[in-house]
Amino acid sequence: MIFIVTALHCEAKPIIRHFKLKKDARSTRFDLYSNGEIYLIVCGTGILRCAVATAHILSIIPHKNGASALNTGICGAVSPDIEEGTPLLFHKIIHSETGREYYPDILLKHGLREVALNSFASPVTKEYAGTHAFEFADMEAAGFMEAASMFLPAHAIFCLKVVSDHLEGTRMEPEFVTQLMQKNLEHIEHIVVSSRELPGCRERELLTSSDYRVLELIGERLRLTATMRHQLKETARLYKIRHKNSLEGLEAFLNLPVDSKKEGKIVFERIKQYLIH
Amino acid sequence: MTQKVLARFKDAVKIEIKHYKDVFCRPNQDFQLQKSAQKLILAVKKDNFIYKGPEICQNFGSNNFYYTSSILNCIYHCDYCYLQGMYPSANITAFVNIDDFFEAVSREQRSRSVYLTVSYDTDLLAFENIIPFSSMWIEFAKRHRNTTIEIRTKSANYSSISHLDCVDNVILAWTLSPEAVIEQYEKWTPTLKARLFSIEKALSDGWKVRLCFDPVIKTENYRETYGECIRQVFSRLPGGKIHDVSIGAFRMSAEYLKRIRKSRIDLELVHYPFECRNGVARYPEALEKELVNWVYECIGQYIAKKRIFL
């Protein structure tokens, strides 16, 4: 599952089309599109709006380990040598007002240029760039990073932008922005696909429902306390990891006659020995 | 130092950071995933250059036992490595201001002799071709005879320091394990054969060599496995030339083990039902004794027992 955040509709358009996303009514605050696996939210311009939208989508859509988030759209480049339409993957995002820095943990392979991005609260110009040290500028990524880092692991957060201008301050036509994004869809798709392949936290559930049933029955028959039941579950989990066996062997203990708590305790110790060795 | 290291990685993407902890201590990192794409962080350490040696480690009879970590994390990936539970990140951090470390040790050893282990929280010699800290520590020891330095490694990289003069107050310590244990639990490390080849060379050049059978791992047929390994070791190495040997069964801070168990659900070794004694997870007492004694007895056939530390 991946959550995509864009500032503008014209940035989102090719992505919505390509992945066949449909309007999703679960958000009444922002425009949300989805196909059940990919969620795209249009946040509007600005660092704060982007932070709010990112936190919003990650809160209202239930997601498991292995989910990731991508902030994509356009950005400005200071150097005229960087051509319009160049896709960039950011390894460092700086909030220009707070000075706070964010570092996505880029573990997947990609063929993109990796650089640092400065997020500004208002549009910056060429003149401003002449007196301040930065190379690329946008107005959202820092907010996205702040919010996404609260929900997702560092390696599951991506920020990919396409250079649209050189801070000339001229108005940009939405069709032009859509075209730039359309041309770079393959890079967005690469992130969407490869992020799925990054294994999430490997804490899988090992005990099956029938294992749970046996453990519960044992707990009841032996009149185990809550602590002992917890111990039993933990030992059984470790047993499965070590032996890769099912817990069938435990069923034999269910037939032992137990008439008192004391006897239950004795059988409990025997079960523990069985599971430990 | 920084420029030299950067020159080695001309094509690498370089990211300027303010403080190494901004990256190393980022919340929510996946140690195991990072291990397959480790990054190198070059940093400056501001304080705490040396630490008192922890109880869990063998002090070889020294009261002034210290350790220092000029590199955090390791290029190898042993299943039993406590670093997986100790650090939030698997990225390798190297502190380039090594002179400050030297200065701190130098101050400490002015009034008393110091025993210092420098390949702690890493495998320094394995990293020598990238950052030559082992050589630098050896040169330091040459000038500071009051300091005994241990460089512990699993590498077969003796050749990277073989050009140096032998220094009497430096101990090159090799961790040895049976080939089967290496294959199963010590990912990316050199084979026993390759380690022995390095040790042979170091011995013949006159270095003090320590052999560390630590951690000893309980395998199904550990008696044969370790027995055979020790036979193999001493058929290659002259017991009389070995400085000393240390033996220790697997043990780890219970806190670290808890963290590792969460992230390595598939790893049989860390899910063994260890006992927690004084905050340290270890084999049940009787088994621990049995493991250590067995290795002790096997080694005792080749080396005077007074040179074996438990």
Ligand code: SF4
């Ligand atoms: S060689 Fe030592 S430091 Fe490196 S991974 Fe193995 S146990 Fe850890």
